[in-house]
Amino acid sequence: MTGEIAAILAVDGIASGAIYLLIGLGLVLIFAVTRVIFVPFGDIAAFTALSLASLETGTRPGTVALVAGLAVLATLIECTALVRAGALSRLPRALLFYLVLPLLPAAAVWLVAGMALSMPVRIALSLALVLPIAPLLDRIVFRPIADASVLLLLTVAVALHFALSGMGLLFFGPEGVRTKPLVDAVFEVAGLIVNAQTLLIVVAAVVFSGLLFLVFEYTLLGKALRATAINRTGARLVGIRPATTGTIAYLLASLLAGISGVLIAPVTTIFYDSGFLIGLKAFVGAIIAGMTSYPGTALGSLLVGLLESYSSFWSSAYKEVVVFGILIPVLLWRSLSMAATDDEETEE
Amino acid sequence: MRKIIAAALAVASLGVGAAQAEITVGFVTSQSGPGSSIGVLYDRGMKAAVEYASSIGTEKIKFIQLDDGSDPSAATRNARKLVEENKVDLLIGTATAPSTIAMAAVANELKVPMIAISPITVPAADSGDRWVIAMPQPPSLMVKVVVDRMKRDGIKNFAYIGFSDAWGDLVYNGAQKPAEANGMKILTNERYARTDTSVTGQVLKIMATKPDAVLLGGSATQGALPPLTLAERGYKGPLYGTPALLNADFIRVGGKVVEGVLVSAGPVIVAEQLPDSHFSKKISMDFRAAYQKANGMPTTDGFSAYSFDAWLVFLDAAKRAMATAKPGTPEFRTALKNAIFTTKDLVGTHAIYNFKPGESYGVDERSLVLVRLADGKWKYEP
Numbered sequence: 001m002t003g004e005i006a007a008i009l010a011v012d013g014i015a016s017g018a019i020y021l022l023i024g025l026g027l028v029l030i031f032a033v034t035r036v037i038f039v040p041f042g043d044i045a046a047f048t049a050l051s052l053a054s055l056e057t058g059t060r061p062g063t064v065a066l067v068a069g070l071a072v073l074a075t076l077i078e079c080t081a082l083v084r085a086g087a088l089s090r091l092p093r094a095l096l097f098y099l100v101l102p103l104l105p106a107a108a109v110w111l112v113a114g115m116a117l118s119m120p121v122r123i124a125l126s127l128a129l130v131l132p133i134a135p136l137l138d139r140i141v142f143r144p145i146a147d148a149s150v151l152l153l154l155t156v157a158v159a160l161h162f163a164l165s166g167m168g169l170l171f172f173g174p175e176g177v178r179t180k181p182l183v184d185a186v187f188e189v190a191g192l193i194v195n196a197q198t199l200l201i202v203v204a205a206v207v208f209s210g211l212l213f214l215v216f217e218y219t220l221l222g223k224a225l226r227a228t229a230i231n232r233t234g235a236r237l238v239g240i241r242p243a244t245t246g247t248i249a250y251l252l253a254s255l256l257a258g259i260s261g262v263l264i265a266p267v268t269t270i271f272y273d274s275g276f277l278i279g280l281k282a283f284v285g286a287i288i289a290g291m292t293s294y295p296g297t298a299l300g301s302l303l304v305g306l307l308e309s310y311s312s313f314w315s316s317a318y319k320e321v322v323v324f325g326i327l328i329p330v331l332l333w334r335s336l337s338m339a340a341t342d343d344e345e346t347e348e
Numbered sequence: 349m350r351k352i353i354a355a356a357l358a359v360a361s362l363g364v365g366a367a368q369a370e371i372t373v374g375f376v377t378s379q380s381g382p383g384s385s386i387g388v389l390y391d392r393g394m395k396a397a398v399e400y401a402s403s404i405g406t407e408k409i410k411f412i413q414l415d416d417g418s419d420p421s422a423a424t425r426n427a428r429k430l431v432e433e434n435k436v437d438l439l440i441g442t443a444t445a446p447s448t449i450a451m452a453a454v455a456n457e458l459k460v461p462m463i464a465i466s467p468i469t470v471p472a473a474d475s476g477d478r479w480v481i482a483m484p485q486p487p488s489l490m491v492k493v494v495v496d497r498m499k500r501d502g503i504k505n506f507a508y509i510g511f512s513d514a515w516g517d518l519v520y521n522g523a524q525k526p527a528e529a530n531g532m533k534i535l536t537n538e539r540y541a542r543t544d545t546s547v548t549g550q551v552l553k554i555m556a557t558k559p560d561a562v563l564l565g566g567s568a569t570q571g572a573l574p575p576l577t578l579a580e581r582g583y584k585g586p587l588y589g590t591p592a593l594l595n596a597d598f599i600r601v602g603g604k605v606v607e608g609v610l611v612s613a614g615p616v617i618v619a620e621q622l623p624d625s626h627f628s629k630k631i632s633m634d635f636r637a638a639y640q641k642a643n644g645m646p647t648t649d650g651f652s653a654y655s656f657d658a659w660l661v662f663l664d665a666a667k668r669a670m671a672t673a674k675p676g677t678p679e680f681r682t683a684l685k686n687a688i689f690t691t692k693d694l695v696g697t698h699a700i701y702n703f704k705p706g707e708s709y710g711v712d713e714r715s716l717v718l719v720r721l722a723d724g725k726w727k728y729e730p
Contacts, residue, residue, distance in 0.1 A: 005552050012548040174385045176569035178601045268545040269569045277543045312549030317512050317539040
């Protein structure tokens with residue numbers, strides 16, 4: 001391997017690492033606040049890419065039907081719960097949040113699909129379209145079992161992934177898509193050709209992790225999220241509703257998934273089931289950081305990206321084996337280096 | 349319980365036997381699930397076949413179709429149901445290789461002849477008997493024709509990049525023997541997965557070996573990923589591929605970059621460009637006409653033609669088998685099997701079929717032509 005090849009591989013690895021980083025941050029965010037390992041995360045990223053591609057070719061994205069279906073289901077569940085609790089006065093609010101708001105972008109896309117739209121509008125529409133998916137899934141699937149064990153939540157998340165992947169096939173069909181590049185320029189940095197798209201991915205990853213950092217450190221909302229993550233009961237005692245912080249965490253994470261979907265769509269072909277593997281690799285990155293630390297997840301995701309890139313050069317057939325095999329030493333190291341702690345201690 | 353079932357089956361078979369002695373064909377394809385993009389084509393091809401000929405002489409053919417949902421266990425269930433309940437004389441199926449292998453196991457066990465329409469390694473029954481033939485060109489032949497063409501084009505070495513699955517293995521293994529025979533060198537054996545986001549590492553390795561040509565062992569949409577990355581890294585040499593790239597999505601995603609790629613294909617793909625003297629010309633045009641009539645749309649794909657050819661093989665064999673036994677009986681199934689395995693010089697859309705006892709593939713190099721992608725269309729290259 002020459003220095004040039006090593007450098008190209010490094011650039012490629014950082015680009016994929018940046019995608020895993022965005023998704024990894026979302027995974028950690030949801031896990032910290034709700035204790036759910038949100039396996040279908042990659043699916044949402046893939047759905048964004050597929051929606052963007054549909055808008056680009058002027059067809060109506062399958063996501064519209066998906067969001068509409070989820071919104072109706074969530075509204076029914078929420079309204080039934082409210083009626084049973086006798087809290088009729090909260091019905092209009094529930095209708096607004098679970099029916100009207102999610103359906104707004106869906107309706108907008110439904111109306112404009114087929115028109116020639118400019119790139120920023122298409123991206124904004126795709127993002128707005130997938131934004132409600134994670135919060136709605138939270139309301140339908142995870143809210144009723146919010147106090148269950150981490151293992152049960154994980155099992156349900158895996159089942160949810162299979163359900164979503166099946167719906168993806170139904171709504172988007174079996175063929176893959178690839179969108180037009182967001183930016184077409186090519187830079188030369190120190191004799192190395194760097195695609196502007198690659199640069200954009202890295203910049204987006206840096207910007208959004210920076211924004212997340214600012215939100216968590218300096219806003220009341222971020223502090224509420226952190227409080228819920230550290231101690232749910234304590235957070236409730238000081239007036240933070242875990243259900244609300246959960247929804248916000250899902251919204252933020254949905255946004256991160258959407259952005260990574262938009263960024264990855266022009267780089268490779270995305271299928272309805274592509275998201276799973278991307279999500280799993282991001283998960284490996286998050287595990288390296290123990291599912292708790294945001295900077296650690298960022299480093300872990302980059303490591304996964306680089307590892308993948310170099311192993312695809314050395315021995316492409318064993319690439320996935322190398323990436324997932326790294327879990328074994330990492331888990332060994334983590335379990336040996338840490339004192340035995342009770343995972344569920346925050347629940348009591 | 350077993351006695352009751354046996355009795356019920358005996359009564360049922362009496363019922364069938366008492367009815368008219370028509371030939372019953374059971375057809376399974378994937379009309380849903382991930383295999384449906386091909387499965388639907390097989391279905392349309394079969395509709396065209398039935399449109400083309402739905403009887404043998406005066407004898408009507410009873411045709412039963414089931415969907416396996418791209419699921420091997422459903423394919424097994426369907427095959428079993430067709431044989432045990434519907435008493436079919438022949439099985440035809442199905443769209444995905446795992447499901448086809450599952451069906452072949454049932455055919456071997458229940459001693460029913462079967463025509464496989466997916467390229468599979470056909471298993472023999474435990475007794476050593478063969479009940480199953482496969483229509484498609486075997487993958488090794490698809491690759492051999494391409495490698496021989498490379499030799500003709502003056503290529504001395506080539507790099508390989510393909511899927512990290514069974515298909516990638518089939519293409520690589522298929523390329524080894526002809527490459528050796530032609531004195532060519534395979535420089536790399538790079539692999540990638542369908543869900544991969546980048547093949548930069550693999551492509552860099554290929555570029556480092558400075559190959560004369562690159563052989564692509566991917567398929568459909570994601571088959572275009574290596575050519576795109578190769579172009580990004582400045583590769584200007586020729587690209588070769590297999591029929592797995594004969595796909596509208598490969599062209600859509602690959603765009604300008606995949607122009608000029610040369611792949612092997614069944615002659616039916618370019619039927620209208622073939623010279624009149626070509627064996628496939630007339631039957632392929634007949635097939636296209638029947639397809640248009642049965643489905644109300646034109647076709648240029650090769651998959652539907654496998655269904656059609658399977659039907660032709662069946663018609664030819666059934667004609668000979670009917671002389672020796674009565675349809676619906678085990679004797680007829682054996683006679684039909686023997687007739688299928690002695691098919692001689694049967695002209696189909698893809699090939700001239702010659703099946704011999706003990707061999708499940710019956711095509712030769714005439715079943716493949718080379719086509720080049722020019723202006724988004726596949727062009728016949730004699």
